[in-house]
Amino acid sequence: MSEENAAQGPLPVVDFLKLPEGGDPYLEGHKCKACDAIYLGERSICSKCGARGEIDPVKLGNTGTLYVYSIVHRSFPGIEVPYISAIVDLDGGGTVKGNLIGVDADPEKIEFGMPVEVVYKDALGRKDKDGNSYTSYFFQPRS
Numbered sequence: 001m002s003e004e005n006a007a008q009g010p011l012p013v014v015d016f017l018k019l020p021e022g023g024d025p026y027l028e029g030h031k032c033k034a035c036d037a038i039y040l041g042e043r044s045i046c047s048k049c050g051a052r053g054e055i056d057p058v059k060l061g062n063t064g065t066l067y068v069y070s071i072v073h074r075s076f077p078g079i080e081v082p083y084i085s086a087i088v089d090l091d092g093g094g095t096v097k098g099n100l101i102g103v104d105a106d107p108e109k110i111e112f113g114m115p116v117e118v119v120y121k122d123a124l125g126r127k128d129k130d131g132n133s134y135t136s137y138f139f140q141p142r143s
C-alpha cells in the first residue's frame with residue numbers, strides 16, 4: 001500500500017471514459033466515416049461495412065434512452081445488490097452498458113425507452129492497492 005504510486009486524480013474505470021484535465025468527463029466512441037457505425041474502443045476496420053482506416057474518435061452524447069435493463073440480485077462479494085444493469089442508446093449514436101441509478105430497482109418504476117442522462121461519479125468509493133480512486137459513469141432518469 002503506497003500512496004505515492006497513486007495518480008494525480010481519479011482514473012477512468014474503462015478506457016472509453018475520458019477525463020480531460022479541466023474539462024467535463026465524456027464517453028468516447030469510434031465512428032466509421034463510411035457508414036456512421038459507432039463502436040466503443042478503438043478499431044481500424046469497421047465490422048459493419050468493412051471500411052479500413054475510416055474510423056475516428058467521437059465524443060458521445062450525455063443523454064439517451066433506456067433500451068433494456070436487468071435487475072441484478074446476486075453479484076460478487078462486496079457488491080451491493082440489487083442494482084440495475086442497463087443498456088442505453090445514446091442520442092447521436094452509440095449503445096453503452098452501465099448501471100442505472102436514481103430509481104428503485106423495481107420493474108414498476110422502470111420503463112423501456114425512458115429518457116436517461118449520463119452522470120460521472122466516484123466508482124463506489126473504492127481504491128486500488130496503489131491508492132488510486134476511480135471515476136465511473138452511470139445512467140439516471142432525466143426529469
Ligand SMILES: [Zn+2]
Pocket residue numbers: 032033034035036037046047048049050051
Ligand atoms: Zn462502416
